[in-house]
Each structure stands twice: as structure tokens, then as C-alpha cells.
Amino acid sequence: MNVKKISTRKISEIAAEHIEEMISKGSFKPGEKLPSVRELCELFGVGRSAVRDALTSLQAKGIVQVKQGEGTYISRFDPSKLFNSPHMHPGIKDIQELFQARKMVETGLAEMAAENRSEEDLAKMNRLISDAAIHGWEEDYQFHMAIAHAAGNDILIQFVQFISETLKKSMIDFHHYLQTREDIAKKIEEQHLEIYLSIKNKQPKLAHKTMIEHLDLVKKHLQMSILQEK
Template sequence: MNVKKISTKKVSESVAEEIEKMIESGTFRAGEKLPSVRELCDLFDVGRSSVRDAITTLKGKGTVYVKQGEGTFVCKFDSTKLFNPHLLLPSSRDIRELFQARKIVEAGIAEMAALNRSEKDLQLIKESVSNQLVNGWESDYHFHMAIAKATGNQIMIQFMQFISTTTKKAMIDFHHYIQKNESTVKTIVKQHAQIYESIKRREPKKANQMMIEHLNFVEELLQNSVWQQ
């Protein structure tokens, strides 16, 4: 007999999934208030308990937050959640805006490093490139921090240190994502080596260009991962 299996999914789980899809599509935007519980009941044709349970689930995933007396709101994008498979994926727009910012900051840092780097700075950058196939995210993190330090600009170094928690978290999860593809890892290491060579040769424009090309490549990987979900 060819019998269709009966779904054991709770109604609240289906409601949570539908709300997530509406957030991903832009129907509900970051910071925006969701319809009331009663309006959501009417929208999905379900009971109040199912809607409340769905909201509790979404709160636990960091997708929404509740303001007492005001309602439920969509959480703003947090880059530390960018690669966490247990949380709602960011939209293509989130990724685009994140990398717009990174290209402005890190391309400028690479250019400045090419002008100001010392031999000690070069050694630190080179070591991080050499160790990346073994140490993964740690060497990736130290690579970007070493370039910042090579600028000799204390404000720039402090700025990179200020955002280091998010940077580190993102790199850890990104390397978990790409480690299954050896060719991708090798491409990233090659790009890092090209950036290093530009800094070593004191070629600021080339360093800037190489950093942007590297970030373009990483951004494309992330955009593709979103579309594949």
C-alpha cells in the first residue's frame, strides 16, 4: 500500500516556520512589530496557544523579542549569528551590507599596512598565512589582526580589537562551514598570500585590490549558502 505518512509536526512549529519565511522575504522587517496574537491567529487560522508557542520558539532562536505592553518585534541582524545553523539565516541584504562595511574598512587597512609595515609585521602576517591550513580560523583571525597592527595606527588597531569578538565568532563558524571543501580553503589561503605579497612589496593599491577581491569571494560563498537553504 502506498500510504502518505501523517505529519507529527505541531501547529505552533508550522506557525513559527511561516513567520520565519515572512521575515526572510521582507514581509516583516528587522525592528518591525509583528501583528498582534489575535491578528496572527486570523492570518494562520490557528488558536492563540499555537501562536504564543510559536513566538516563544522564535524568541529562543533570537528571531524576535517581546516588549511588555507593546508587542513582539523582529530582532535586528546580528553578525555573530551569521553562520549559526540553529538560528535564522540573515537575508542577502544583511550579508551585502556587512561586506560593504568590511570592504571599506579592511581594504583601507591593507593599503595602510603596505605603506607602514615593519619586518616584524611581515613575519607575523606570513606566519598566519603559513599556518592557516592547520589552525583554520585562528590563523585567519590573526592574519587580519596582524594587518591592522601593521598600519601603525593605534586608533585603527583599537577599532579592530573592539570588533574582535564578532570577527572571531564569525571566522570560527565560517571555517566550520567551508572545511568540507578543501579547494575553497586553499583558494582563501592563496588570496591571503597575495595580500601578504602586496604588503611586503609596499604596493598599497594592489593590497587594497587583493583585499576587496578576497572579501568579494567570501561574500559570494555566503550568498550562495543562503540561496541553497
Template structure:
């Protein structure tokens, strides 16, 4: 017979669990300040060291942010924390997988942008497309980021920023390469204009298709 040993739980761990449950239940909201250490001691009937240890653990998990002299605050959700940061450059296989993610993600973003865009969003997109003084990498990044903003979803914006940062070196090199070929520059510009027009006309289906077509074209160029 296999019998598991009974685990004893530290008081600080119990306090930590209780605070987490209160956050999940909505008793504490993102950005809200936790009660003071003394108030938490009274609330749970425990000593100050147990509360301090619990807050330290929650800070390590990225659940709370401790500000000196102010207290502990519930952190906002940040999807980029789902990914481990790395100083390594992505491999060829990584680039292919990132483009797979981009096609799934940005096709949906284009649809949502067509549905939710405002006149201000259109002005921002048009300004990016007409700015010939900007670096091509930066203009390309700003265009795709502006589409994510037009989709009106903060988490999608964070995903685009994360993927763009991962691919930055590759895309900078890519734009240096295409600068030697005016026909490629023209095709990419036309594809961006086509995406813009679908967003402007609120054509969700066509926006999805235009984005997939554009990303397929860029991916094929990268594979060369």
C-alpha cells in the same frame, strides 16, 4: 508669537558641562584622574552633592570611569561604543552591508599596512599563514587583525574586532562549508599569500586591489 520658556539649570548640570569643556579643551587628558570631589567643589564654588551628581552623569555617558577608593578617571576613546550591542544575528542584508564596510575599510588597511609594516609585522603574518594547526576561522580572523595592527592605527583595530564579532557565526559556518572543497581552500590561501606579498613589497596600490579581490570572492561564496 512663539516664546520659549526660560530653562533653569541645575548646579550639577553646570558642573558637568564645565568638566566636559575642560576635557574637550585638553585640560584633562584621557586616562588622567580628575581632581578630588573636594578640589572640584573649591574649583567651581559648589557643594559636594552637585559635584557627585555631575560625576555620576559623566560616568553614565561613558566619559569618566569611577574606581572605588581611587577617584574618577577620564575614559579612553573606544569606537565600539558608537554601536549598540545586540544579541541578534545579522541578516543576509546585514551581511552584505558589513562586506561593503569591510571592502572600504580593509582595502585602506591593506594600503596602510604596506606603508607602515615592520619586520615584526611580516613575521606575525607569515606565522599565521603557515600555521596549519589553527582553526580556519581563527586563522582568517588573526590574519586580518594582524593587517590592521600593521597599519598602526588603534581605531582601525577596534573596527575590525567589532565587525569580526558581528560576523563570527556566519564566518564559522562559511569555513565549515569550504572545508569540503579543497580547491576553494587553496584559492583563499593563495589570496592571503598575495596580500602578504604586496605588504612585504610595500606595494600600496596592489595591496588595495588584492584585498578587494579577496573580499569580493568570499562575499560571492557566501551569497551561494
């Protein structure tokens, strides 16, 4: 009997992952109604209990909303829910708005970092951009967080962490995409160096300018990489 329960749980998890993946790729869009339980059973070739369990799991994560007597709907993008659901992809419009927020916040942080940075801050940034592993999401994230810490505003540090976590899954996939685009990866490395040098040389206006150029480039190619996956 225990074997049966484990198998059922795994089927529901797989069904939930399939639904999440279809949402992330745009097959099901925010605000739209999901197919009925019966239709999902036929689509995935699983039982009703597995589909119901999958929908319950997705509802708990804020990905879908069950309306009594109406059906199940895809939740509209909500960063506070995605914060606890790193496997979810925000859509193209959401990414545009998140990068607008990044430009407003991170350009200001770059300026502040150019004015307030310590030698320890510079050493950490330099270590990150000198590391061959900068192509990875973690190193990229740590570089931007080092700038935020150098600026010295704890509230804005938390805000950058929040946006980064919301974009985490998309950015991890983006760094995989960069492995096939050496030209773009190299340009991003060069921009990181330019940002670092402007902060090191205490040039806040230049730090602001180079950060805008960097975020615009990343947003452009992130959107392109997402469209290629569809």
C-alpha cells in the same frame, strides 16, 4: 523542587535557541511579529512559562522587542546588539552591507600596512598563512587583525574587531563549509599569500587590489553557504 527549577530553565533556553535558529534561517524575519505565546507553546510543545522566559531572554539580548498590547516583534539588525550575541546570524542584506564596510576599511588598512609594516608584523602574517590551520576562523581573523595592527591606526583596529565579532558566527559556519570546498579554501589561501606579499614588498596599490578581490570572493561564497543551509 530544585530538579524542577533546573528542568524549567533548560526548557526555556532550548525554546530560546529554537526561536533564534528560526530567525537566523529566515523563518521569522526582522520587523515581523512572532506567533503568540500560545502558538509558540503548541509549536515547541512546552509550557507558557518556558516560552515567556525564552522571550524575556531574547529581549534582553536585543533579538526581539516586546510591544505592550501588540505582541513580540523580531528586532531589526543592529550590530551593537549582535556584538553581545555571537550566536545570531545577520541576514544576506546585512552581510552585503558589512562587507561593504569591510572593503572600505580593510583595503585602506592593507595600503597603510604596506607602507608602515614592521618585520615583526610580517613575521606574524607569514606564520599565520604558513599554518595549516588557516582554514579555521580564528587564524583567518588573526591574519586580518595582523594587517590592521601593521597599519597602525587604533580606531580602525577597533572597527575591524567590531565587524569581525558581528560576523563571527557566520564566518565560523563558513569555514565549516570550506571543508567541503577544497577549491575555494585553496583560493582563499592563495589570496592571503598575495596580500601578504604585496604588504611585504611595500606595494600599497596592489595590497588594495588584492584585498578587494579577497573580500569579494569570501562574500560571494559566504552568501552561497548561507543560502544552501535554508
